Amino acid sequence: MARFKVTAKLDVSRRSILTITLLAYAVSPLVVLGVLAAAGKSPLVALDALYRGTIGTTAGFAESIVQGTPLMLLALGLAIAFRGKVWNIGAEGQQVFGAILVTWFVLLFLKDPLPAYVMIPVALLLSFLGGALFATVPALMKSRLGINEIITTIMMTYVAVEALNWLVRGPFQDKTIPGSYPESPIFPPQTVLPIIVHNTSVTIGIIISIALCILGYYFLFKTPLGYSIRAVGFNPSAARTSGIPVKRVINSAMILSGAFAGLGGGVYILGVTHELLPEQASGIGYTAVVVSLLGNMHPLGVIFSSLFFGGLISGMSSVERALQIPRTLSLLSQGIIIVLILIIQVLARYEIKRA
Amino acid sequence: MSKDTKNRSGPAVVMQGVTKKFPGGVVANDAVDFELQVGEIHGLLGENGAGKTTLMNILYGLYQPDGGTIRVFGQPAAFGSPADAIRSGIGMVHQHFKLVSDMTVTENVVLGLKSSKGFLTDTASADTRISALAEQHGLQVDPKAQIWQLAVGQRQRVEILKALYRDARILILDEPTSVLAPSEVKDFFKSLRGLRESGISIVLITHKLDEVMDVTDRVTVLRKGRKVATLSTDSVNQESLAHMMIDEAIPPVANKVTAVAHDVVLEVRNLRVFDDRGIEALKGISLEVRKGEILGIAGVSGNGQRELVEALVGLRKPASGSITVAGKDVTGRAPRDIIDLGVAYVPENRTEDASVADFRIDENLILKDFNKAPVCGMVASKIPTFLNDREIRSRAEQAMTQFGIRATGISAKARSLSGGNLQRLILARELSGSPMLIVVSQPTRGLDVAATEYVRNLLIQQRNRGAAVLLVDEDLAELIALSDRITVMYKGEPVGLLEPKQFSSEEIGLLMTGANRMAAAA
Amino acid sequence: MAMIVDAASISELIAAIIALSVPMAFAALGEVISERAGVINLGTEGVMLVGAISAFSISFFRHDNLFGVLVGAACGALMGLLLAFVSISLKQDQVLSGLGIYFLGVGLSGFLYDIFFSQIGSTIRITGLPELPIPLLSQIPVIGDSLFSQDIIEYLAFVTLILVIILVGRTTFGLNIRAVGENPSAADTLGVSVTKIRYAAVIIGATLAGVGGAYLALSSHAFQAENITAGRGFIAVAMVYFGKWRPARAFFGTFLFGAAYLLGAFFQVVGSIIPYYFLLMVPYILTLVVLVGIARGARPPSALGVPYNREGG
Secondary structure, X not given: OOOEEEEEOOOOOHHHHHHHHHHXXXXXXXXXXXXXXXXXXXXXXXHHHHHHHHHHOHHHHHHHHHHHHHHHHHHHHHHHHHHOOOOOOOHHHHHHHHHHHXXXXXXXXXXXXXXXXXXXXXHHHXXXXXXXXXXXXXXXXXXXXXXXXXXXXXXXXXXXXXXXXXXXXXXXXXXXXXXXXXXXXXXXXXXOOOXXXXXXOOEOHHHHHHXXXXXXXXHHHHOHHHHHHHHHHHXXXXXXHXXXXXXXXXXXXXXXXXXXXXXXXXXXXXXXXXXXXXXXXXXXXXXXXXXXXXXXXXXXXXXXXXXXXXXXXXXXXXXXXXXXXXXXXXXXXXXXXXXXXXXXXXXXXXXXXXX | OXXXXXXXXXXXXXXXXXXXXXXXXXXXXXXXXXXXXXOOEEEEEOOOOOOHHHHHHHHOOOOOOOEEEEEEOOEXXXXXOHHHHHHOOEEEEOOOOOOOOOOEHHHHHHOOOOEOEEOEOOHHHHHHHHHHHHHHHOOOOOOOOEHHHOOHHHHHHHHHHHHHHOOOOEEEEEOHHHHOOHHHHHHHHHHHHHHHHOOOEEEEEEOOXXXXXXXXXXXXXXXXXXXXEEEEHHHOOHHHHXXXXXXXXXXXXXXXXXXXXXOEEEEEEEEEEEOOOOOEEEEEEEEEEEOOOEEEEEOOOOOOHHHHHHHHOOOOOOOEEXXXXXXXXXXXXXXXXXXHOOEEXXXXXXXXXXXXXXXXXXXXXXXXXXXXXXXXXXXXXOEEEEEOHHHHHHHHHHHHHHHOOOOOOOOOEHHHOOHXXXXXXXXXXXXXXXXXXXXXXXXXXXXXXXHHHHHHHHHHHHHHHOOEEEEEOOOHHHHHHHOOEEEEEEOOEEEEEEOHHHOOHHHHHHHHOOOOOOOOOX | OOOOOXXXXXXXXXXXXXXXXXXXXXXXXXXXXXXXXXXXXXOHHHHHHHHHHHHHHHHHHHOOHHHXXXXXXXHHHHHHHXXXXXXXXXXXXXXXXXXXXXXXXXXXXXXXXXXXXOOOOOOOOOOOOOEEEOOOXXXXXXXXXXXXXXXXXXXXXXXXXXXXXXXXXXXXXXXXXXXXXXOHHHHHHOOOOHHHHHHHHHHHHHHHXXXXXXXXXXXXXXXXXXXXXXXXXXXXXXXXXXXXXXXXXXXXXXXXXXXXXXXXXXXXXXXXXXXXXXXXXXXXXXXXXXXXXXXXXXXXXXXXXXXXXXXXX
16 A cells, blocks of 8 residues: 655745635536536536526626625634634524624614614624624633633534524514514614615625725734734744733634624625524534635635635525525535545645655 | 574674755764674764764664665664564664553553454553563563653653563663663663663663763764764773764854853742642752853753743743842743843744744744834834834844845745754844843754854853843753853752853763752852 | 423433433544544534434335444444545644534435435334333333333443443553554554554544434434434534543433433423523533533543654654
């Protein structure tokens, strides 16, 4: 059996990272086509549907953006956390909590809403703070007690999801409609994110998200806190020796990423659903982990990877409709793509030689 | 498995022309010849970094040589891994024990071996055999004890038993006495002689001259990766060995201005510090370092130096006692506060504690002051805003020229730097800002000749400038060359404070092994 | 409302707790093995899902429950192999590769469910495993009916516990696993292949998780397309921390969790002021509380999560 040796490359060039990333992007649609072909469906029809669903038509392109926008915010937060080696797997719970807080606020003013230029910013701010608050528990458990944040953030997610389930069937439920549906009242027009592209559902959410990503880039690479997060992520020992307050940095990274996740939940509910539904827990928090990875955990990379994934989701719906196949196919493709990305990324960082 | 059928009349091991290079350009072994006779204790002598451990790691299959041949008991040997070496009858006891802390002695010894009971471990019969071996060779230890419960000397016995259990006929010991007390050393050598009587051939890697004289039959001296000589121990003495070992051409250090008694910068009083295992590593040490002087800390590593350094820079809280820097009490304060007072720290582990491998050179240089002016823009002189790229860049360029850092540019990752250049980077960062106290540990470990010379001169320059320097160094010659005064540490206490006239390798070496104690130990 | 507490209902309670916890217990045992060797498997949830769907399908189409469990185990092994490859050979970060397995598991199980069952529509139920009462012991009042009258997989769980305890503590393989997880360098110098041992540990761990997932499907009698596991895989990983990497503690930790799970169902039946969904939160909050409680003194295997690199040469 051949023996391989995997050694870290001394200096990974930006170019090789980009090449590998592009390779990963290119591989993904191929995976989808491959899975479909294996399921006996026509790849050509699939390819056409994929194209139309992503960039071929206005509707498709719009849908890609709509799907990608909340992903972008979540992935941005995760990029920051992961750079500090803080494994926030609970973005799902944080975004749900953000949406919950938004709902609470909107319902307060349901009868007599304030003007949009008040409602929307306050709501989004609440979602941001809500996500931050929700992430504080795992943050403190990690920095003070050394408890693995993967477990704690996952547990918090389930708590948030059950809270969501309770709220939509209880205090937040829309009692005015006949029957008992697990949903909140529809949000008033003053809370709807303004549409920026005619005849589509593309809202200013995308502008906000891209802007925040750009800010995120400056934060991570041009501010002291961002620098310390990266230092702690790479080498906590050296960071500590140089006087960096490691615990405080870990807290910041976790709480900040929770805040962005919360904001993503807020953007989703105000821009897409306009009511609180059980579907708010769509799994987007987990997908964002992969999106962040595909974006090389870089705020600017995340812009592209989230739009790409949004396109993937939109394209897959289009394929599903065209070929009459179930939704779970996207899930499968997603799973395969993720594993492939993980494998491909190794090629950039490591050299594999025969021993 | 009987090794007796092998060629007994020839040497146990013959290594010819063995060469080993490491990435970064370091030539650890340069065409070294080494021969081990059957039933001898052969000392492998040299300073830190001379290549002794590397050579034996090659013999043990941990490293693959870049050139040369090896024969073991007459058979050509190309060990791809330690398993191969073990099968050929070679056992190695490393300086840092390779023991699993919460497993028992027996479990550690039988690890990797087939059990007589198939799947199940056969601890009972292993216990018996281990006890028998221990008894036979004077290496008593309780097979049922867990490693963490054992003292260091006992752990070493376990390591040797590991080899003997596998019928090793060749035993390589890497700096075995570095962790032993003097009385333990005596017993240890007795065991070695016993092993020799049983026909086992032993390589003793050491940098201690007295040990070589005491217990070896022959000695090979390595210096900077090359073999200097192989001689019978009877034909040499400590002076001649020291001569061969030490690079005589210690480049004359830049003019040392004679030390005048200045103000005390660092004052340590009755410091007691516990190590990670809860054992008292520093038992009430007091010392002081003045402006413009280098205080050398001599001692075999593991006698409290690490804990002392960590307490000084805020990485470890002392149990009691005080540390004062320029009159300010810093006992138990965080590293940040100590750094802000003007204390620089050059740790012995460059890659782990002093640099971020995946950061660029310019990013590494701002590790201590990235949130202060001028590196960072400030609002109202208190609130940091954005990093000042231009300032960072110019600092990096300046540092590269001033400190001679050879790299592809300021954007080169620290990972790509050689040891010497990495040390220059670290020094550039630590020494900028003219620190008043510099704590430095093993500054030239693993560095090539040019870098070593550079670092030594740099330290002297800092001292001449008026900095107070605390230098912890295992390289005795270097310590003697650089220090104005030397404190020797043994088992967490100072056992001697020497003035320049008293500096001699023998004197210090004796103090280091606890053999003597100076009357006026500070 | 009076709560009727009698022999029968206590017995049912115990039986329900066991049935609920066994899937997690298997997964937790597997994860103990994997983590003792130094590799964390965050994708346990995904492995359980795949185990569940395969067992469910086999049970439905072939009416062979035990074969279903076998297939579930085999699928678990395959996923373990993939995880091992990515985290050990490719040295990809274990957190990320574990999550990759999770996503793969979610996708694969949902997809397979659709392929096999979407045409069939309406309620799809399978008959679960029969109870196998142990003579004499099952007559013991109160506990006899539950503890000694379980189905074969439940008995197997306890047997597996014993086997794992023996494996880790008394076999050479277990010795190797512990060494590789604590001080891989020590094992390496003695000729133990760190790679091989870790591969084996991960695959065994995932196999057990597959069995756990299989049993989950069989004992539920129905299959929810997504989320039949409801985080049980992740909880199993948490239980390993809770149990301080000891098989028995992790195992019984999951029972504690199963009991907490049951509180919700129990109170729903009985009727109570606390909203149902709040009670569903109990297991997760309990885990958090418990983690805080045992945080001090919990020491993971020293090499957990760290890919092994032999220096030099």
